[in-house]
Amino acid sequence: MQQILLIGFGAIGQYVHQALQISEHSRIAAVLCRPGREAAVREALGESMVCVSDLSKLPPLDLAIECAGHAGFAQHVPALLHWGLDVLAVSSGALAARDLASQVEQASTMGQSHLALVSGAIGGMDALSAASIGGLNRVVYRGRKPVQGWRGSPAEKLLVLDELSTATTFFTGSAREAALQYPKNANVAATIALAGIGFDKTTVELIADPDITANRHEIEAQGVFGKLQFSIEGEALPGNPRSSALTAMSLVKAVEKRGSSLRLV
Ligand SMILES: NC(=O)C1=CN([C@@H]2O[C@H](COP(=O)(O)OP(=O)(O)OC[C@H]3O[C@@H](n4cnc5c(N)ncnc54)[C@H](O)[C@@H]3O)[C@@H](O)[C@H]2O)C=CC1
Numbered sequence: 001m002q003q004i005l006l007i008g009f010g011a012i013g014q015y016v017h018q019a020l021q022i023s024e025h026s027r028i029a030a031v032l033c034r035p036g037r038e039a040a041v042r043e044a045l046g047e048s049m050v051c052v053s054d055l056s057k058l059p060p061l062d063l064a065i066e067c068a069g070h071a072g073f074a075q076h077v078p079a080l081l082h083w084g085l086d087v088l089a090v091s092s093g094a095l096a097a098r099d100l101a102s103q104v105e106q107a108s109t110m111g112q113s114h115l116a117l118v119s120g121a122i123g124g125m126d127a128l129s130a131a132s133i134g135g136l137n138r139v140v141y142r143g144r145k146p147v148q149g150w151r152g153s154p155a156e157k158l159l160v161l162d163e164l165s166t167a168t169t170f171f172t173g174s175a176r177e178a179a180l181q182y183p184k185n186a187n188v189a190a191t192i193a194l195a196g197i198g199f200d201k202t203t204v205e206l207i208a209d210p211d212i213t214a215n216r217h218e219i220e221a222q223g224v225f226g227k228l229q230f231s232i233e234g235e236a237l238p239g240n241p242r243s244s245a246l247t248a249m250s251l252v253k254a255v256e257k258r259g260s261s262l263r264l265v
């Protein structure tokens with residue numbers, strides 16, 4: 001049985017915990033939460049669950065799953081990698097910070113461990129990363145969400161979200177700028193950048209659209225391989241209008257793949 005640490009118990013963490021309850025080869029053995037949240041998480045999961053805010057109190061583990069946002073990623077992922085634990089992560093945009101990216105690289109070398117980023121709310125990363133081998137000259141990502149998906153982000157300073165009557169592009173820039181400025185909304189931009197031509201060459205447009213109810217992600221890429229267009233309309237998780245449910249599903253699938261003798265790569 002694979003013993004798993006869940007970092008963060010929000011909308012994604014709760015889905016992953018629920019989905020893995022029926023797994024025959026993986027179980028959540030511990031939850032790492034913010035200080036002061038231990039009792040609430042234990043109440044939700046039962047007294048037998050290890051709920052801690054401190055890495056020193058963890059039981060033996062085989063894998064960590066990060067779904068705690070950029071701050072949670074920065075706080076725990078390098079330490080866990082250094083400790084020798086493999087990590088599956090969703091907060092890919094945290095790697096737009098150059099110092100954190102190099103800390104992660106050093107920690108995984110020291111710990112002989114690996115960080116794997118799941119495809120999350122987007123798809124097509126297999127094709128895009130294969131295409132990067134031949135050379136890509138253009139990658140554009142458009143992230144379109146309903147108004148409620150941008151609440152609590154800097155979009156609120158650029159737009160009057162409640163009065164928006166048509167789809168409005170409020171950000172155009174690089175994937176690095178997008179990931180750093182919109183940490184809860186532009187992890188997809190970072191994942192695309194890491195699969196394709198990098199944080200600085202990937203162009204990102206972020207759009208608030210009062211006429212849609214799901215999160216829409218579009219990619220256009222061009223290179224030696226030919227042309228690629230990908231689009232997805234992802235329903236949000238009930239607990240968080242910003243996060244597409246597919247993100248949590250991609251974590252569960254990645255856990256399943258580790259236990260499988262046949263893998264699609
Ligand atoms: N790669 C992708 O396609 C996507 C990635 N994401 C990433 O997933 C993250 C989580 O998403 P949701 O679960 O919807 O958010 P959420 O806000 O519902 O849950 C985040 C949880 O992490 C906890 N947390 C925060 N800091 C922590 C720390 N230092 N240590 C432990 N726990 C901590 C919070 O208390 C909260 O329970 C997002 O912030 C984003 O970074 C989200 C959607 C798509």
Ligand SMILES: O=C([O-])CC(=O)C(=O)O
Nearest residue numbers: 121185186187188243244
């Ligand atoms: O879940 C989504 O649709 C995308 C998202 O929040 C992100 O890229 O951070």
